Amino acid sequence: MTVGRADAARPAVAAPRRAATAAICLCVALVFGLGASVNLAVGRLATSALQPSATEVLWIVDTYLVVFGCLLIPAGAIGDRFGRKGIMITGLAVLAAGSVASAVAPSVPLLLAARALTGAGAAFILPCSLPLMVANYPAEQRGHAVAVWTAMSGIGGVAGNVLGGLVLQFFDWQALFAVAAPIALLGLALIAATAPTVERHDHRIDLGGVAILVVGVFALLFGIIQGQELGWTSGPVLTGFAVALVVLTAFVLFELRQQHPLIDPRAFRYAGLRAGTLGIIVSFIAMYSVFYLNGQYLMNVKGYAAVLAGLGTAPLAVVLFLVSPRAVKLANRFGGRSVVTVGLLVVVTGLLLFSLCGPETVYPLYAACIVVVGLGSALSNPPLSTAIISSLPPHQQGVGSGINSFSREIGGALGFAIFGTILNGHFATGLPSRVRDMPGEAGDVARRAVGSALAVIRDSGVDVESLSQAVRLAFTDAMSVALRVVALILLLATVLVAIWYPKAERRDAPAK
Numbered sequence: 001m002t003v004g005r006a007d008a009a010r011p012a013v014a015a016p017r018r019a020a021t022a023a024i025c026l027c028v029a030l031v032f033g034l035g036a037s038v039n040l041a042v043g044r045l046a047t048s049a050l051q052p053s054a055t056e057v058l059w060i061v062d063t064y065l066v067v068f069g070c071l072l073i074p075a076g077a078i079g080d081r082f083g084r085k086g087i088m089i090t091g092l093a094v095l096a097a098g099s100v101a102s103a104v105a106p107s108v109p110l111l112l113a114a115r116a117l118t119g120a121g122a123a124f125i126l127p128c129s130l131p132l133m134v135a136n137y138p139a140e141q142r143g144h145a146v147a148v149w150t151a152m153s154g155i156g157g158v159a160g161n162v163l164g165g166l167v168l169q170f171f172d173w174q175a176l177f178a179v180a181a182p183i184a185l186l187g188l189a190l191i192a193a194t195a196p197t198v199e200r201h202d203h204r205i206d207l208g209g210v211a212i213l214v215v216g217v218f219a220l221l222f223g224i225i226q227g228q229e230l231g232w233t234s235g236p237v238l239t240g241f242a243v244a245l246v247v248l249t250a251f252v253l254f255e256l257r258q259q260h261p262l263i264d265p266r267a268f269r270y271a272g273l274r275a276g277t278l279g280i281i282v283s284f285i286a287m288y289s290v291f292y293l294n295g296q297y298l299m300n301v302k303g304y305a306a307v308l309a310g311l312g313t314a315p316l317a318v319v320l321f322l323v324s325p326r327a328v329k330l331a332n333r334f335g336g337r338s339v340v341t342v343g344l345l346v347v348v349t350g351l352l353l354f355s356l357c358g359p360e361t362v363y364p365l366y367a368a369c370i371v372v373v374g375l376g377s378a379l380s381n382p383p384l385s386t387a388i389i390s391s392l393p394p395h396q397q398g399v400g401s402g403i404n405s406f407s408r409e410i411g412g413a414l415g416f417a418i419f420g421t422i423l424n425g426h427f428a429t430g431l432p433s434r435v436r437d438m439p440g441e442a443g444d445v446a447r448r449a450v451g452s453a454l455a456v457i458r459d460s461g462v463d464v465e466s467l468s469q470a471v472r473l474a475f476t477d478a479m480s481v482a483l484r485v486v487a488l489i490l491l492l493a494t495v496l497v498a499i500w501y502p503k504a505e506r507r508d509a510p511a512k
Contacts, residue, residue, distance in 0.1 A: 020136045021148060023190030024129050027092065028152040030183050031122045033160030034099075035065055035412075036291065037176060040164045040306060044173040052108050055229070062225050063112050067119030068126075069409040070217045074210040076127030076402030077262055081205050084128035085195050089188055091124030096184035103178035118177075121184075130389070130401035132191075135198040143328035146389065147382035151324035153408060154377060157291060158317040165310030209255055209262035216247035217406075224413045227421070263403070267392060275500035276387035277407050279340060282493040283377055283384070284411025286347050289419035289486050290316070290354070290373055293479055297366075301359055301472045315367045319374035327382040336383040337501040343380030344494040347373055351487040355480040359472045387501065418489070419482045426478035432470045 038061050046057050079087040098118030105111035130149050137145040167175050223240030230237050255261040267273055291313070298309040331339045350372030357366055385404050392400040431453060453471045 017136055019190065020194040020196065021133065021145075023187060023194050024133050024136070025148065025152045026183070027088070027125055027187040027191065028129050028149060029156035029159055030095075030180065030187060031068075031126050032153055032156030033163065034095075034118065034122065034180055035068070036157040036160035037164030037167075038064070040161065040168055040295070040310065041173040041176050044168065048173060050105075050108050050111065056108050056112075058225075058229055060108070060111060060115060063115040064119040064122070065409065065413065066218060066221050066225070067116045068122045069221050069406060069413070070214045071120055071123035072127055072406045072409065073213060073263065073402035074205075075124045076400070076405075077205050077210070078124070079128040079131070083197070084131050085191065085197050088125050088128035088132065088195070089191055091121045091128070092184045092188040092191065093121070094118075095121030095125065096181045096188070097121070099177050099180040099184065103174040103181075114177075118180075126405045127402040130385075130404065131198065132195050134389070135196045143332070143382070143386055144325055146386050147324045147326075147328045150381045150385050151320045151378065153405075154287065154320040154374075154381070155317040157287075158313045158320075161291070161294075161310040161313055163310075165307035169305075169307045204260055206255070206258055206260060206262040209251065209258065212247060212251040212254055213262060216244050216251055219247060220244035220410075221413060224410075224417045227417055232421070270391040271500040272387035272502045273391035273403075275340075275497045275502070276384045276391070277403060278493055278500070279344065279380060279384040279497040280388070280404065280407035281411040281414070282490050282497075283344065283347065283381055284408045285415040285418065286351060286373060286486060286490055287316075287377055288412040288415030289351070289483065290370065292416055292419050293354075293423070293483075296475070297357070297479065301475060302363070312363070312366070313370060315370045316374040319371050320378045323375060323378035324382055327379045328386075330379070331383045331386075335503070336387065337498060337503055340380045340383050340501055341494060341498045343376045343378070344490060344497065346376030346379065348376075348487045348491050348494070350374075350376060351483050351490065355483040355487070357479070358476045359469070383501075384497075415486075419486055422482035422485055423478050426481050427475055430474035430477050432467060432474070 045052060045060055052060060075087070075091070095118055098114050098116075098121055101114035102111060102118060105114050130146070133145045133149045134142045163179075164176055167179055219240045223237050223244060226234075226240065227237045252265045255263060255265055268277075294313050295306075295309050298304040298312045299306065304312065327339060327343070350369055353372055354369040357369065388404045388407070389400045458468075
């Protein structure tokens with residue numbers, strides 16, 4: 001397909017709106033679902049014929065996320081320059097190829113390369129998807145378009161867990177990668193047929209800024225991801241953060257001198273961009289903390305099968321789907337600042353309710369906590385995304401979408417890192433001494449995670465029932481501490497978001 005300038009006489013809204021919306025939603029859900037579902041296959045990968053080391057398993061999971069995160073903002077700029085529809089179609093083709101290559105990879109290095117290719121494809125899909133969604137609606141309905149896109153970014157993660165659990169229930173890990181290819185090709189065909197072709201912009205791409213940003217973001221994500229594995233004070237992790245600090249500082253200084261910068265640092269003087277970016281980051285820290293605990297809690301504490309544990313987060317998807325589009329109407333009526341502040345405080349409340357869950361908590365109460373977190377996210381995320389997009393000029397909407405998506409990526413990575421580090425640290429110290437101080441390798445294995453500790457106890461055959469119950473209690477105690485820390489972080493960030501969020505006149509009724 002030729003990627004070119006749109007015919008000015010043909011408005012973007014001429015495309016069949018519902019079909020284009022469905023196609024874009026499918027692609028957004030695929031990108032986020034791929035990031036979430038592979039975590040379910042960690043056990044299968046570790047024992048597969050590829051025989052990966054523990055570090056290699058970690059990078060099989062994270063290579064997709066690292067490449068995806070590094071390329072999001074540059075890919076948005078490329079979409080702005082060469083046409084968002086064509087670049088999104090290219091990304092879908094690359095993702096499909098990477099998924100097939102991942103499924104048939106005969107060795108760990110080739111699997112890592114295939115995962116990198118998949119992540120690159122995803123990076124070219126996501127930043128183009130939001131501007132296409134917005135262009136698919138008339139100006140007065142574009143807040144609704146942002147809300148639908150925002151809902152799908154959360155629903156995709158839930159869908160990845162649910163469908164991934166179903167796939168792994170009947171097939172091996174290769175199927176988890178292979179199934180993404182036909183979905184991507186279906187999305188490609190639908191986007192080609194229904195998505196609007198919007199005007200491209202002639203600003204040249206800041207290649208120097210792209211190179212510097214990719215290096216800086218890679219170093220930052222490396223530090224965040226490896227911190228939990230290697231320790232936050234380990235040499236490689238500290239080096240990663242130091243490189244990120246130096247390179248990203250250089251990026252800011254470099255961009256200030258460019259006539260057409262990739263990201264103009266001066267744009268962050270706009271309170272909306274600061275509020276939207278910070279709000280999205282902390283909201284996704286909270287959401288991914290819930291994703292992190294869900295599988296371990298439902299499978300190891302409550303004894304659910306993997307497929308049921310994946311279904312455990314389904315209420316979150318339902319709430320996001322139902323409430324997100326209504327958040328725009330509420331923001332129009334009561335003001336974006338009020339809706340965002342209330343939404344983030346509802347998320348804080350949900351995390352605190354989660355912290356009360358223990359080994360005996362029944363699923364309906366657990367699901368109620370998920371609903372509260374989902375309700376807060378559904379209320380706050382659409383106005384936050386709107387604040388980011390509206391802070392940048394039209395010719396940088398792809399970059400704005402990249403910042404919006406990158407904020408989600410950083411929030412998710414920080415959610416896993418912060419919540420996982422606190423959870424694992426408190427769990428290890430809270431284990432019964434008979435388990436924590438087991439001789440040899442058994443004690444080391446038991447301290448890693450609740451599932452490992454339960455397996456060690458079963459293998460020992462000694463006082464299995466009482467020790468297993470003590471391990472489950474140690475996990476839920478650690479979970480409570482981690483959730484309260486995340487809730488405190490979110491509460492402090494909410495104060496800043498409320499201060500920064502642009503104050504707009506309240507409307508008595510939704511925009512018509």
